[in-house]
Amino acid sequence: MEKYISLAHGDGGELSHRLIKDVFIESFGDGDSALFDAASVDIPVGRIAVTTDSFVIKPIFFPGGSIGKLAVAGTINDLAVSGAKPVYLTCGFVIEEGFPISDLKKIVHDMANEAKKTGVSIIAGDTKVVERGSADGVYINTTGIGIYELNKGCSLEFEEGDAILVSGTIGDHGVAVLGARGELGITVPINSDCASLNRMLAEVLDYTNGVRIMRDPTRGGLATTLVEIAEDFRVTMKINELDLPVKEEVHGVCDLLGFDPLYLANEGKAIIIVAQQEKEKVLDILREYPEGKDAVVIGSIVGKEKGQLLLETPLGSKRLLTRLSGTMFPRIC
Amino acid sequence: MLEILKLSNNPEICKPLVEAVIEKAKEFQEKFGRKPALMEVCGSHTMALARTGVKQCLKDDVNLISGPGCPVCVTDQRSIDAMIALAEEENRIICTFGDMMKVPGSNKTLLDSKIAGKDIRVLYAPVDAVKVAEENPDKEVIFLGIGFETTIPILTLMVGEAEKRGINNFSIWMTTKLVEPVLRYLLDAGEVNLDGFLLPGHVSIVLGEDSYQYLVDEYHISGVITGFETAELLMGIYKSIELALTGHAAIVNNHPAIVSKTGNQVIHQWMEKYLTKCDEAWRGIGVIPQSGLDLKPEFNRYNAKKRFTVEVGEPRKTKCRCGEVIRGLISPDECPLFGKACHPMNPVGPCMVSAEGSCAAYYQYMRESF
Numbered sequence: 094m095e096k097y098i099s100l101a102h103g104d105g106g107e108l109s110h111r112l113i114k115d116v117f118i119e120s121f122g123d124g125d126s127a128l129f130d131a132a133s134v135d136i137p138v139g140r141i142a143v144t145t146d147s148f149v150i151k152p153i154f155f156p157g158g159s160i161g162k163l164a165v166a167g168t169i170n171d172l173a174v175s176g177a178k179p180v181y182l183t184c185g186f187v188i189e190e191g192f193p194i195s196d197l198k199k200i201v202h203d204m205a206n207e208a209k210k211t212g213v214s215i216i217a218g219d220t221k222v223v224e225r226g227s228a229d230g231v232y233i234n235t236t237g238i239g240i241y242e243l244n245k246g247c248s249l250e251f252e253e254g255d256a257i258l259v260s261g262t263i264g265d266h267g268v269a270v271l272g273a274r275g276e277l278g279i280t281v282p283i284n285s286d287c288a289s290l291n292r293m294l295a296e297v298l299d300y301t302n303g304v305r306i307m308r309d310p311t312r313g314g315l316a317t318t319l320v321e322i323a324e325d326f327r328v329t330m331k332i333n334e335l336d337l338p339v340k341e342e343v344h345g346v347c348d349l350l351g352f353d354p355l356y357l358a359n360e361g362k363a364i365i366i367v368a369q370q371e372k373e374k375v376l377d378i379l380r381e382y383p384e385g386k387d388a389v390v391i392g393s394i395v396g397k398e399k400g401q402l403l404l405e406t407p408l409g410s411k412r413l414l415t416r417l418s419g420t421m422f423p424r425i426c
Numbered sequence: 427m428l429e430i431l432k433l434s435n436n437p438e439i440c441k442p443l444v445e446a447v448i449e450k451a452k453e454f455q456e457k458f459g460r461k462p463a464l465m466e467v468c469g470s471h472t473m474a475l476a477r478t479g480v481k482q483c484l485k486d487d488v489n490l491i492s493g494p495g496c497p498v499c500v501t502d503q504r505s506i507d508a509m510i511a512l513a514e515e516e517n518r519i520i521c522t523f524g525d526m527m528k529v530p531g532s533n534k535t536l537l538d539s540k541i542a543g544k545d546i547r548v549l550y551a552p553v554d555a556v557k558v559a560e561e562n563p564d565k566e567v568i569f570l571g572i573g574f575e576t577t578i579p580i581l582t583l584m585v586g587e588a589e590k591r592g593i594n595n596f597s598i599w600m601t602t603k604l605v606e607p608v609l610r611y612l613l614d615a616g617e618v619n620l621d622g623f624l625l626p627g628h629v630s631i632v633l634g635e636d637s638y639q640y641l642v643d644e645y646h647i648s649g650v651i652t653g654f655e656t657a658e659l660l661m662g663i664y665k666s667i668e669l670a671l672t673g674h675a676a677i678v679n680n681h682p683a684i685v686s687k688t689g690n691q692v693i694h695q696w697m698e699k700y701l702t703k704c705d706e707a708w709r710g711i712g713v714i715p716q717s718g719l720d721l722k723p724e725f726n727r728y729n730a731k732k733r734f735t736v737e738v739g740e741p742r743k744t745k746c747r748c749g750e751v752i753r754g755l756i757s758p759d760e761c762p763l764f765g766k767a768c769h770p771m772n773p774v775g776p777c778m779v780s781a782e783g784s785c786a787a788y789y790q791y792m793r794e795s796f
Contacts, residue, residue, distance in 0.1 A: 278551035335437065350550065351524075351781045407437040408444060408656065410479030412791045418770040422524025423550050424781035425497055425573055 098192040103222030112220065116198055120205035121215045132216040134181060142177035142239040144168060149232050153196065155273040157265075157284030160233055161203030163360060166289040167311070168237035169211055173291035174307040174363055176246035176298060177239030182208060183217040185234040190225040200231065211289040213237075245298050247306050251328045255305055255394040256372035258365040260293070260379050261286065261387040263315050264343040267357030271346070279349075283342050286384070288361030293382040297375055303368030304375075310364055313417045316355035318364060320402045320416050327400040332392030332414075335407050351424030355404075356417045366394070434655030435478070443660040444483050450667045451487040454621075462667045463489040463619055465612075465754055467605065468574075468626030469496030469782025470654060476791035478656045480663075488663060491618065491754040492784035494608045494708070495626065497573045498525045499752055499777045499784070502707040503741035505601045506776070507531045509570050510539060511736045512599060519545045519562060521555040522570040523577075528779040532742035552580050556587045559596035568730045571598040575632045578602050578719055579693045582700045585721065585728045597730035600720050603706055605629055606640070607717035611708075613645045618754040622666035623649040627658075627681040634689025635679045642675045650678045651685050700725055709776070710749015748775035751784055758788035765789060 094115055101108040148164040158166075165182065172179040184204065188197065208215050265286040272281030294307060306326075310318040315337075323330050339354045347354050361384055367375050372390055379385030395403070402414040433439060454462045466472055472492040475481045481490055494500050510531040513520045520536070527537045527548060540546040545565075549555055552569065559567035571581045581598055588596045605626075612618065625638060630651045638649045648669040652662030662680050669676055679685055697719070706718030726732040746768065747761040758764050758777070768774040770789060777785035 276550045276554070278554070406477075406479030406482075407435055408440055408479040408483050409437075410482035412479065412482070413793055415790075419528065422527050422548055422781075425523040425525045425577055 094194065096194055098188050098190060098194060098197065098222055100190055100222050100224065103188070103220060109220070116194065116201055117218060117220075120198075120201045121218070132183070134216055136180075136238075137240060139243065140241045142172050142175050142241060143236065144171040144175070144239075145234065145236040146171060147232060147234040149229070150270065151229065152270075152273050153200070153230050155285055156269050158287035158360070159200055159203045160231060161200035162207050163287050164233040164235045165204050165207040165211070165213070166287055167360060168235040169213060169289045169291050170309045170361075170363070172237045172239035173289075173294045174309050175239070176307065177241050178295060179211065179213050179237055179239045179291050181238040182213055182215045183236045184215060185219040185221075187221050187223060187228055187232040189228040189230055190222055192230055197231065200233075207289060211291055245302075247304050248302070249306055249326065251305050251326055251366065251394050251397065252368070253394055253396065254369045255366050256369055256390050257319070257330060257332060257392040257394070258367060258372065258375060258379070258388060259310075259315065259338065259391050260290070260363045260365070260385045261361070262338040262340050262343070263310070263359055263362065264339060264347070264354035264357035266360040267314070267352075268343045268346045270358075277346070281342060281346055283340065286359055286361035288384045290361065290363050290384060293379060293385050294363060296378050297365065300374065300378055301367070301371045303371040305366040305368070307366075308364045310359050310362055312358050314354070314356040314358060315364065316353075316402065316414045317416045320414060322364075322366070323402045324400045327397060328394050329396035329399050329401045329403065330392055331395045331403045331405055331411070333405045336389060336391045338387050338389050338391075352421050355414065356421060369393070434653075434657040436657075440656045440660060443657060443664065444480075447484060447660055447664045447667065448487045450664055450671070451484070454667055454671055455487075457671065461487060461489045462621045462670055463491060464622050464624055464663060464666050465491045465493040465618070465620050466624040467493040467495045467609065468629065469499065469780065469784070470628070471624055471626060471652070471659070472496070472784045473782055473787045474654045475659055476787040478659065480656060480659050482792060484663070488667070490663075491620070492751065492787070493623075493754055494612070494711075494752045495574065495605070496752075496777065496780050496782035496784065497577065497603060498529055498780035498782070499748060499775075500603055500608070500708050501572055501601055501776065502709045503532065504738060505707065507533075507738040507741055508736045509599060509601075510534060510536055511738050512568055512730070512734065513539045513544045513546055515734075517565050519547060519558055519565050519567045520570065521547050521549050521552070521558060521567060523552070523572065524548045525780050525782070526570055526572065528773065529776045530773050530779070532739070553584055553587055556584055556591065556593055556596055559588070559593045560591060563595060565595065566734075567596050568734070569596075569598045571600045571602060574603055574605055574629055576626075576628045578701070579632060579696060582696045585700055585725060586696070588728060594727065597728050597733055598721070599730040600718070601706065602719045603708070604703075604717050604719065605633070606637070607714050608708065608711075609641070611711060611714050611717075612753065613647070615753075620647060621670035622647060624659075624662050624666065625649045625651045627651060627653040627685060630679075630681065630685040630689070632690050632693050635677060635685055635687045637689060638677045642677055646675045648675045648677070651681045653681050708752075710752050744774050746775035748777045748785070751777055758785040761785070765793065
C-alpha cells in the first residue's frame with residue numbers, strides 16, 4: 094500500500110476503494126450499511142439526541158490521546174452530559190495530501206478502540222482529500238446519536254444549596270497539548286484527560302433524579318462553562334478556589350505563563366450540579382471510575398436572581414468570574 | 427519549593443496576616459488621620475494582589491496604588507504604533523511576547539495584522555526568535571523588545587545567541603524601561619503621596635537590595651522587596667506600614683532567599699557588555715532622560731531601530747486615562763471609559779489587555795457587581 098495520502102485517494106476510484114477497505118473497514122468493521130449510500134439503523138421509540146463536532150488539534154498525537162480518540166470521546170461526552178445514551182457515530186475526514194497513511198491508520202485505530210470501549214457503533218463515514226497546504230494534516234467531524242431513556246435525565250431546575258461537582262482535575266488537556274507542541278522549552282509531565290464519560294454519567298443518572306444539569310467543560314474551561322449555565326438558567330453560583338482540583342504541574346505551567354487553569358480546556362471532565370442531599374452518593378459513584386477518581390464538590394448554587402459566577406478566594410473575598418475573553422497569550426514576566 | 431508555595435497561600439497563615447495588617451493600618455490611621463498609601467511598583471504585584479483577594483480584603487484600610495511597572499502599559503502610543511507598523515512590510519517575521527498581541531494601536535492591533543496574514547509569532551521562550559531567524563534566512567526576524575530589568579537580560583541573551591550562531595537576519599526593536607528613573611520621576615513630580623513602595627521580588631533578583639538605597643537617602647521613603655504569593659504580599663504590606671509608623675525610612679529585603687544585596691553579577695556583566703542607557707518615552711509621562719536601555723553601537727546590526735525605518739503618524743487621541751492610572755493618580759474605575767467603552771474585548775488602552783495591566787486586574791478581579 095502507498096505510504097502517503099494523495100489526491101487520488103479522494104477521487105472515488107481504485108485508491109479510494111483501497112483506502113476505505115484497508116484503513117477504515119479494517120478498524121471500524123463492515124456492516125450491511127457499507128452496501129448503501131446511507132446507513133440504516135434501528136432506534137427505539139422515544140426521543141433521540143443528535144450532536145456534531147469538528148476536531149482540529151495540533152499536534153495530532155499528544156500525551157494521553159490523539160485526534161481520533163478525541164473525535165470519538167468528545168462527541169460521546171456531548172451526548173452523555175445531555176443525559177442521552179450514545180449509540181451511533183458517523184465520521185467525516187478531511188485529509189491533507191501527503192499525510193502519512195500509517196498515521197491515519199493509528200488515528201482510525203484509536204477511534205475504533207474508543208468506540209468499542211464505550212459500546213458505540215460507527216455507522217457511516219466520508220473521506221475527502223485536499224491539496225497540500227489547504228489543510229493542516231487531518232480534520233475529523235463526528236456526529237453522534239444518543240437515546241433518551243424514559244424518566245431519566247437532568248431536571249434543569251435548580252435550588253439554592255445545590256452542589257456543584259467536577260469529576261476530576263482541571264486544565265490537564267490544555268497543558269498537555271501546549272507541552273506537546275514543544276514551544277514551551279520545558280517538558281510537561283502531564284497527560285491529556287481525553288476520555289469518554291458515558292458509562293460513569295449513566296450510572297449517576299441511574300442512581301438519582303436529583304441531577305440538575307451536566308456539562309463538559311471543554312474549550313473555555315470550567316469557568317466559561319459555569320458562566321454559561323449561570324446566565325442561561327439565571328442562577329448565582331459560588332465556587333471555592335481552595336476546592337478546585339488542579340495538578341501541581343498544571344499550576345506550575347500556569348504560574349509560569351500567566352494562564353488560569355479555570356480557563357484551560359478539558360476533554361474528559363464533567364460538571365454535575367446535583368441536589369445537596371445527593372452529592373455524597375454521586376461522588377462515591379464518580380470515584381469508582383478511573384476518570385472520576387478525583388471528583389470533588391467545588392461550590393454551590395447560592396441564589397437565583399442574578400445569573401453570576403463567583404469565586405471565593407482562600408482569604409474569603411469574592412470575585413466575579415466571566416467568560417474567557419479571546420485567546421490566552423503567555424505573559425512577558 | 428512547592429511546599430513553601432502552598433504554605434504561602436494557606437488561609438490559616440494568610441487570614442491572621444490580613445488581621446495583623448488591618449490592625450497596623452488602623453494604628454497608622456489613628457496616628458496620621460488617613461489610610462497608609464503604598465505603591466506596588468510592579469504589574470505582576472498588581473495582578474497578584476487582585477487575584478489573591480488581598481486588595482479586596484484591605485480596601486477599607488490600606489490605599490494600595492498601582493505603579494508604573496507594567497512594561498506594556500508604560501510603552502507610549504507612538505512606540506506601539508511603530509511596532510504594529512513594523513509588521514506591515516513584506517518578508518518580515520515579527521516575534522513577540524504574548525502581551526503585545528492585543529494592545530490597541532491607533533488603527534489596529536498586532537492580532538489584527540496576524541489575522542490579515544502577517545507573519546507574527548508569539549514565543550513562549552523568546553530565545554526561539556534566533557532559531558526562527560536561522561530557519562528563515564530569506565526573511566528579517568524582528569523581536570519586539572519591551573520590558574523592565576526582569577526581561578532585559580533575556581534580550582541580551584538573544585543577541586549573544588545570534589552572535590554565536592552568526593545570524594544576521596535577526597534584530598530587536600528595543601523599547602525597554604528602567605525602574606529607578608520612573609520612581610524618581612514620580613517622587614520628584616510629587617503628584618501622589620506615598621508612605622512606601624512594595625518593590626518587586628523578580629526585578630530585585632537582577633538589581634539587588636542595595637540598588638534601592640536612593641529611595642532612603644534622597645527621598646526618605648521606604649521600600650520592601652516583596653514576593654508574589656499571598657503571605658509574602660501581606661508581609662510586605664505589614665512591614666511597609668510598620669516602617670511608615672516609625673518614620674524611619676529603610677529598604678527591607680523580605681525575599682532574602684533569592685534577592686542578594688548586589689543583585690545578579692553575571693546578568694549585570696551581560697547588560698554592560700551589550701547595552702547603554704538611552705532616553706525613553708513613557709505613556710502618560712513623556713520622555714524621561716536615561717530611562718531605558720538600547721544596544722551599544724557595536725551591536726547595531728542587531729538593533730532593529732538602526733536597520734529599519736518606520737513611519738507612523740500622530741497617535742489617535744482617545745479619552746483613555748491610562749497615563750494617570752500608571753502614575754497612580756486615579757484608580758482604573760475612575761476612568762470614564764472603564765468597563766463601558768473599554769473592556770478586555772474592546773480595549774482602548776494597553777492597561778486593559780496586558781497580563782499585568784492595572785485596568786485588566788481591576789476588571790478581571792475587583793468589579794463588585796454582586
